[in-house]
Amino acid sequence: MNDPSSTTPDQLAELKRQRYILAICSVAAIGGFLFGFDSGVINGTVDGLQSAFGSDSVGTGFNVASMLLGCAIGAFFAGRLADRFGRKSLLIVSAVFFLVSAWGSGVATGSVEFVVYRVLGGMAVGAASVMTPAYISEVAPADRRGRLATIQQVAIISGLFIAFLSNYLLANLAGASTASLWLGFDAWRWMFWIEILPAAVFLVALLGIPESPRFLISRGRDDKAIRVLGLLMGEDEGRAKAEDIRASLAADHSPSLRDLINSATGRVHGIVWIGIGLAVFQQLVGINVVFYYGAVLWQAVGFSEGDALLINVISGAVSIGACLIAIALIDRIGRKPLLWAGSVGMALTLCLVAYAFSTATMVDGHLSLAGDMGIVALLAANAYVLFFNLSWGPVMWVMLGEMFPNQVRGSGLAVAGLFQWLANFSITMTFPIMLGGIGLAGAYGVYAFFAACSVVFVMKWVKETRGRELEQMAYE
Numbered sequence: 001m002n003d004p005s006s007t008t009p010d011q012l013a014e015l016k017r018q019r020y021i022l023a024i025c026s027v028a029a030i031g032g033f034l035f036g037f038d039s040g041v042i043n044g045t046v047d048g049l050q051s052a053f054g055s056d057s058v059g060t061g062f063n064v065a066s067m068l069l070g071c072a073i074g075a076f077f078a079g080r081l082a083d084r085f086g087r088k089s090l091l092i093v094s095a096v097f098f099l100v101s102a103w104g105s106g107v108a109t110g111s112v113e114f115v116v117y118r119v120l121g122g123m124a125v126g127a128a129s130v131m132t133p134a135y136i137s138e139v140a141p142a143d144r145r146g147r148l149a150t151i152q153q154v155a156i157i158s159g160l161f162i163a164f165l166s167n168y169l170l171a172n173l174a175g176a177s178t179a180s181l182w183l184g185f186d187a188w189r190w191m192f193w194i195e196i197l198p199a200a201v202f203l204v205a206l207l208g209i210p211e212s213p214r215f216l217i218s219r220g221r222d223d224k225a226i227r228v229l230g231l232l233m234g235e236d237e238g239r240a241k242a243e244d245i246r247a248s249l250a251a252d253h254s255p256s257l258r259d260l261i262n263s264a265t266g267r268v269h270g271i272v273w274i275g276i277g278l279a280v281f282q283q284l285v286g287i288n289v290v291f292y293y294g295a296v297l298w299q300a301v302g303f304s305e306g307d308a309l310l311i312n313v314i315s316g317a318v319s320i321g322a323c324l325i326a327i328a329l330i331d332r333i334g335r336k337p338l339l340w341a342g343s344v345g346m347a348l349t350l351c352l353v354a355y356a357f358s359t360a361t362m363v364d365g366h367l368s369l370a371g372d373m374g375i376v377a378l379l380a381a382n383a384y385v386l387f388f389n390l391s392w393g394p395v396m397w398v399m400l401g402e403m404f405p406n407q408v409r410g411s412g413l414a415v416a417g418l419f420q421w422l423a424n425f426s427i428t429m430t431f432p433i434m435l436g437g438i439g440l441a442g443a444y445g446v447y448a449f450f451a452a453c454s455v456v457f458v459m460k461w462v463k464e465t466r467g468r469e470l471e472q473m474a475y476e
Contacts, residue, residue: 328351342391
């Protein structure tokens with residue numbers, strides 16, 4: 001065992017800096033937790049929404065997916081506004097929106113009111129989804145950036161897990177999500193109100209973290225940026241890094257959407273298309289069908305509401321374990337190998353899920369999986385979740401936060417985030433329609449096809465970013 005007394009002052013200072021970086025990254029990642037919680041809480045409230053608002057399958061689909069419209073708006077404008085007002089400032093705004101949305105979604109008395117609050121929450125989720133990885137990538141050292149940025153995905157999955165667990169416990173306490181719980185309010189309303197506590201913690205904790213030094217330099221606040229960089233990497237290295245950041249930013253203008261277009265060719269830079277591809281494929285594999293409709297999905301093949309909610313809890317635990325493995329691997333083997341392996345694994349497991357559901361039969365008006373097919377579907381679905389959270393879940397957000405040059409990071413994230421949430425909205429809205437049309441087997445067959453396509457995309461177009469400084473990122 002090392003003798004603490006032998007530790008040099010420089011080593012102690014470095015340890016202090018590492019702890020500081022971990023602390024501020026963890027605070028930013030609470031936005032990821034709320035992203036996950038807000039996305040997952042809807043899973044257990046679908047029956048309550050149908051009962052309270054008297055909505056049909058299309059109306060229910062829009063109630064569930066409405067948040068995603070807000071996400072698209074929030075992701076797009078947060079990236080641009082963050083270039084003007086700062087990463088930290090936008091995270092604070094998102095924390096306030098999380099608070100208002102959590103309260104309002106629970107008190108809503110009709111679909112229109114509910115949708116308004118969910119869109120507001122979606123704007124918070126969208127902003128957090130692009131600002132958290134941007135902030136973490138801009139304060140983390142290159143050799144640990146992947147692990148630190150992956151904290152966001154752990155936080156997202158933890159938020160989903162806690163939402164699933166909370167939904168399960170509240171539904172059990174009340175007897176059903178539509179049954180009355182505390183103070184005469186239905187359990188599904190309390191499922192939304194639980195989010196108020198972490199949202200309040202996020203808001204308070206954000207007040208104690210510094211602004212991104214790269215943003216500060218882009219706004220000409222060099223002295224403050226150097227102080228922050230000194231806290232992150234030491235005074236001398238901080239000054240040198242400030243010079244590198246200044247050199248990487250265009251001297252003639254502030255960051256703008258125009259920077260996404262190559263002025264010589266008039267075409268969008270290739271790196272932007274790759275970012276959009278990463279963002280869209282992460283959704284086209286259908287992962288959020290499991291997150292948003294997990295309870296509906298398992299009830300459709302014969303599980304009770306309680307069992308379906310418990311399966312969601314198990315899936316959440318599997319996801320957290322997968323993310324922890326990703327943290328251990330991402331800075332060792334790189335981003336691209338994880339994406340490729342995840343795509344192959346998802347394609348295979350989705351094919352198994354589709355096959356299992358293709359054997360389902362109707363019993364008393366409900367789908368039922370005969371023999372061992374229920375176990376096959378359950379194991380394959382959880383293996384699919386495992387592969388996603390080993391790869392596309394965390395790696396996509398890591399890469400979006402680090403792959404763009406400093407000049408276009410905010411704009412690039414804005415555009416990629418917009419496409420990510422629009423794809424999410426499309427997948428979420430179309431699932432109930434596909435469920436009633438081509439069935440579960442057909443729906444999962446579609447997602448398996450896109451997972452197979454993502455293998456080709458990764459191999460041909462995605463470039464490795466492991467170990468590279470943000471100032472080394474290029475447009476092509």
